[in-house]
Amino acid sequence: MEKLLKEITPKSHDFSQWYVDVIKKADMVDYAPMKGFMVMKPYSYKIWEFIQAAMDQRFWATGHENAYFPLLIPENLLKKEAEHVEGFSAEVAWVTMGGNEVLAERLAVRPTSETIIGHMYSQWIQSYRDLPVLINQWANVMRWEKSTRPFLRTTEFLWQEGHTVHRTETEAVVETIQQLGTYREVIEDELAVPVIEGVKSAGERFAGAVETYTLEALMGDGKALQIATSHFLGQNFAKAFEIRYLDEDGVLKYGWTTSWGSTTRMIGALIMVHGDDKGLRIPPRVAPTQVVIVPIGRGIERDAVIAHATALRDLLASQCRVKLDDRDEFTPGYKFNDWEMRGVPLRIEVGPKDIAQQRVMLCRRDTGEKFAVEERTLVQTVPDILADIQATLFSQAKDYRNRHTHAIQNYQEMAQYDHRGFFLGDWCTDERCADQLKQETAVTIRCLPLDANLSGSGCVVCGKPGVRRALFGRAY
């Protein structure tokens, strides 16, 4: 019964090892035979499908459509935007042979698709009537990373990348911020992960962007994670790729473009924010299984209990994603641990005594509470409890985040917190201060929060007058 638990390292003891243990034991991923690649098993892929549906619904509601662009990008296209290629060139995987022949020009496996999409848009857009172009793509991308970690940073990963073109600068900025809001909604409402909205400092910007907007979340070990970004690209890519339109006034003008992306990294965030020593805790809205029924009863009682539990499962199936665990090779105790490891939000136990009393035992994964409920009320109760678990996981995470967010006047104060958590402080906006901080403490500027004001106490590094309020942290 205790076998499963013994196999994972306690979270408090070694967070990194806990993470690796739990994603394997909860059947989320496996390692591929090539370094840096992972397999998303059905249990994690299902979560990804829920995220996709939540995103797609919102993208669609705001006028976006999905499309599909080629995986491979000719080197000459990739090089067209100077900053962009500089930012990505060291991480590109190259196809150099096709069908037994060496290619005349090598082709990059897309690290991101601004270049190939920019090239296509330049041919699709002629008139102001063709704008805005609001297209999203669900795709795999590849970045040849030196050090990898499942979900957070793998050589290949799945994501969506939106690419839009607008008639005016204002419209493009509004789009950039709107899409950040969409990410916030999905990540907070579906994944129950609280985020801080901000803009990146110049040193942390996307290669080729004028402004990068970001959502930053705090993981269970006090490290920060950039969870989704939305980029205002100005006219940089429009100029590099000749994306021009004839305006109503008869003048040929460059478009204003944006791009925005979110990845399977969100699943990593969900794990690191909600997980505990017993394994995953998955928010109900994205849980592949929301409720598991474990029948308790041996010998001659077994068949009657299974029959009862099966009827219960069928009853609940219209209300939630419910599973009956009728495996006979495991004890109830083993099953409890197994489903707790997998983070199933709610467990229903039913045995002969419960049946006689027309009740069941419920056990919440978020709080561990265990209580009896009358069977006839279950159809009403279960959806309410699931909604409450969703809300509780979010408020637990927000409490944790708030407890580990510290206003500071001087970066030395970070040491008392072992450089873990979020730190809010003033910054002079000189990149040399950011560099010094990174060198000395491995702490970086996560973002300049959209809703924070200067304290007036001076730059946390150099003490000179602050120009922007900044969020600091050690990041994944």
Added chain:
Amino acid sequence: MEKLLKEITPKSHDFSQWYVDVIKKADMVDYAPMKGFMVMKPYSYKIWEFIQAAMDQRFWATGHENAYFPLLIPENLLKKEAEHVEGFSAEVAWVTMGGNEVLAERLAVRPTSETIIGHMYSQWIQSYRDLPVLINQWANVMRWEKSTRPFLRTTEFLWQEGHTVHRTETEAVVETIQQLGTYREVIEDELAVPVIEGVKSAGERFAGAVETYTLEALMGDGKALQIATSHFLGQNFAKAFEIRYLDEDGVLKYGWTTSWGSTTRMIGALIMVHGDDKGLRIPPRVAPTQVVIVPIGRGIERDAVIAHATALRDLLASQCRVKLDDRDEFTPGYKFNDWEMRGVPLRIEVGPKDIAQQRVMLCRRDTGEKFAVEERTLVQTVPDILADIQATLFSQAKDYRNRHTHAIQNYQEMAQYDHRGFFLGDWCTDERCADQLKQETAVTIRCLPLDANLSGSGCVVCGKPGVRRALFGRAY
């Protein structure tokens, strides 16, 4: 008004050119800057999403789950199943560099994933309790093709590939045939494309398969298209990848595997089966826009008509995917042609006279019929008409297919039909007859239909006693 139509070649005049014209004009695809690659624009990608949903629903109902495996496959894995690598090696694209370094072992961009998935399965499966494994993957794959055609054969394409492992041979064969049935359902019921079910002859089998089941459809030019395949792989891959399980009797046994795939080629079939000289005709179930409302009215009447049409659109929105074309830069006639080109199943025209009479004009894309309908009945009528259009497109396609299917006793008879259409005849099963036929006429054996009986008139090539009834045709 006639501009759009002038731009496409008539179907009867030059089918290939018609196909290329129509997919461009209907905004389905564009060519990427690399030869053989295409971009799926939103209009075709939406059709793909409907197909995906229809497949997923059926896969799920039969116990399958989605997962995601790596894009790249190490050369040594690809080589493990001898026939398989021989079948694919000439078409593989290779990644040889990553992050500015030459890789120690080159990595294939997956042409299909039996090898990498087989490798993973060998680690996941230990006991008979782990079986069956029923996993599907939605992914991009790459085959370095010499000659390409949008949707039908492109260097990169999107598909789903199912990979399953079973305890017994029978179970695996049942799975293979069941999945073929799922394809048949989606392709006939959703895409309205009639298919013939059969098994491939040895010469046309998937590389490494024991038996390949196939669906064959007849295109509008009388050429055949293999539209989806399902493979019984026996123990070939299980042995190559050591997929073994400890059976209940304590004996270590090899599993029995299957794989099955369907691709964006299905969209090509839809176009080539239903399209006409005016452009696409999209079956309502997979039409991105099912109904388009075109307001007719100029000058002072315009605003009132648009307001009325908008109310109509809002009324119908709960019943179907409806769009109002209120563009003021185009005439109604231009809009009629435009939406006919895009294959929208039903058009509603509404003008001042219609409003006065509380009626609208409907025009069906499948038959061209135009008729008045009382406005108050529209909410009931429109879904019925859409269902009728779906059924009519299927029966039109089936009639065409049947009219162009000829029972023959001798392969010379094919010449009178210019080798176009399906031919049913007896075959001795000697591959030399198939080779001779292909050499002389470019006709191949499409499949051995599951429900056909020998005529007894002898092999259509050599005249010797027939062993199997075969379906012949020139294929894409």
